[in-house]
Amino acid sequence: MSYIQFFDTTLRDGEQTPGVNFNQKEKVQIALQLEKWGVDVIEAGFPISSTGDFESVREIANTLQKATVCGLARCVEADIDCAYEALKGAVSPQVHIFLATSPVHLEYKLKMSQEEVLQSIAHHVTYARSKFEKVQFSPEDATRTELDFLTKAVQTAIDAGATIINIPDTVGYTNPTEFGALFRHLRETIPEFDEVIFSTHCHDDLGMSVANALAAIENGARRVEGTINGIGERAGNTSLEEVAVALHIRHDYYQSETGITLNETKRTSDLVSRLSGMAVPKNKAVIGANAYAHESGIHQDGVLKNPDTYEIITPALVGVATNSLPLGKLSGKHAFITRIETMGYQLSEEDAKAAFKRFKQLADLKKQVTEEDLHAIILGQVAEEGTKYELTHLQLQYISGGIQGAIVSIAGEQEDTILEDAATGSGSIEAIYNTIDRILKTDVELTDYRIQAITKGQDAQAEVHATVKVENGEFFHGIGIDFDVLNASAKAYLQASGKAKDQSREEVTK
Numbered sequence: 001m002s003y004i005q006f007f008d009t010t011l012r013d014g015e016q017t018p019g020v021n022f023n024q025k026e027k028v029q030i031a032l033q034l035e036k037w038g039v040d041v042i043e044a045g046f047p048i049s050s051t052g053d054f055e056s057v058r059e060i061a062n063t064l065q066k067a068t069v070c071g072l073a074r075c076v077e078a079d080i081d082c083a084y085e086a087l088k089g090a091v092s093p094q095v096h097i098f099l100a101t102s103p104v105h106l107e108y109k110l111k112m113s114q115e116e117v118l119q120s121i122a123h124h125v126t127y128a129r130s131k132f133e134k135v136q137f138s139p140e141d142a143t144r145t146e147l148d149f150l151t152k153a154v155q156t157a158i159d160a161g162a163t164i165i166n167i168p169d170t171v172g173y174t175n176p177t178e179f180g181a182l183f184r185h186l187r188e189t190i191p192e193f194d195e196v197i198f199s200t201h202c203h204d205d206l207g208m209s210v211a212n213a214l215a216a217i218e219n220g221a222r223r224v225e226g227t228i229n230g231i232g233e234r235a236g237n238t239s240l241e242e243v244a245v246a247l248h249i250r251h252d253y254y255q256s257e258t259g260i261t262l263n264e265t266k267r268t269s270d271l272v273s274r275l276s277g278m279a280v281p282k283n284k285a286v287i288g289a290n291a292y293a294h295e296s297g298i299h300q301d302g303v304l305k306n307p308d309t310y311e312i313i314t315p316a317l318v319g320v321a322t323n324s325l326p327l328g329k330l331s332g333k334h335a336f337i338t339r340i341e342t343m344g345y346q347l348s349e350e351d352a353k354a355a356f357k358r359f360k361q362l363a364d365l366k367k368q369v370t371e372e373d374l375h376a377i378i379l380g381q382v383a384e385e386g387t388k389y390e391l392t393h394l395q396l397q398y399i400s401g402g403i404q405g406a407i408v409s410i411a412g413e414q415e416d417t418i419l420e421d422a423a424t425g426s427g428s429i430e431a432i433y434n435t436i437d438r439i440l441k442t443d444v445e446l447t448d449y450r451i452q453a454i455t456k457g458q459d460a461q462a463e464v465h466a467t468v469k470v471e472n473g474e475f476f477h478g479i480g481i482d483f484d485v486l487n488a489s490a491k492a493y494l495q496a497s498g499k500a501k502d503q504s505r506e507e508v509t510k
């Protein structure tokens, strides 16, 4: 029976998804939930990449009590120093250094010879070991590297003191047969294979990342890297929730244990989906809304007679079923806080007070406030704290010939500064968004706009996701939650554009 460590990189590789940009509070909430879900290691960011990333990694390192906190670094001493500074407060710090080994990366990206790559690995792993007990080395693009050179690179890293070797399928090129054989080869040729931890990191370009990760596990990997909901660069990473449930349901085959608390899976997935703005497809394995729905009459009949006929995973296993009682307007602060805590949130006194105020406002408008509504209250609050702008007034006016006018007021960065303007558009949303552009003086492109109801029923709140793109190609995401669709739309766009404005200001002052 082997123990498989879970290494979550939602906050690093997951954040490389176009349009995904978590603020620091969002990152801390996700990290806390990942720790609750039971991951062993959290890759909190790439500290040298920006001040924001450095601060988030430091905050997560100082907050988590159990999980190892990891920071990414290139084979550059300054990267390793920076990761050390960000991680030194962690209960269990780890650095993850990487260098590409494939011919195409060496020739075109690094312009280095194989000998130079080996020297750099030896030097930087040794350097990292002088600062960290736990050093992970990744030969980037491993699956397109000649096997002999890959083996040499791995051996060099182990000889220099690497304690974890991660084998990335950087471009999602491999398949389960090949990837399994690659791990078997390493197990047979690296004498220290069982002394260090071998890890797998797959991308989903050909839709095989979960299968590839499982093939690696079958052939000796003792750590699996991935993200929640499979978010990440291009087609994304291995969906960790799928691996966790596969190892559990097919325990007979994989004979492996994990530290994952499976009934926290849905909650973890929902949190990441909301804060990233990446909707989970309905037919997604394990956590999709249809994963437990039976449409055909024959299937329904079978499930009613015995769920085992067509259901290998029960909704309760992954925390889908919730029969907790809804709260209402007579519920007091104590009941509210207790429920929020059982849902996994740890709020400061000030944040809890603000959330209770929002709950009361909602309870006045909605008879029953469900857990879904409570998640929305907290997540809306966390997301809004990432920007300095608050929508204080919105008024719409039909002009003529299909033209709409909007008047928008925004509370600015300094308290008691109200910014106000008006503009027109060919529809209400365009009029609102043009007005916000005028107020913030931003030039952004709206690349995604999505609206969904938080709960069923006509009194449901609207949840709007807006993503904007700025001149340098960066994307920013905002969430707006409100009873009124137009207010929710305005809040989402204001948040996304506010983040874009703050970012461009940070760049100017750097």
Ligand code: KIV
Binding pocket: 013, 098, 138, 140, 141, 168, 169, 170, 171, 201, 203
């Ligand atoms: O996909 C990849 O190669 C990576 C490395 C940094 C491990 O994310």
Ligand code: ZN
Binding pocket: 013, 168, 170, 201, 203, 233
């Ligand atoms: Zn990756």
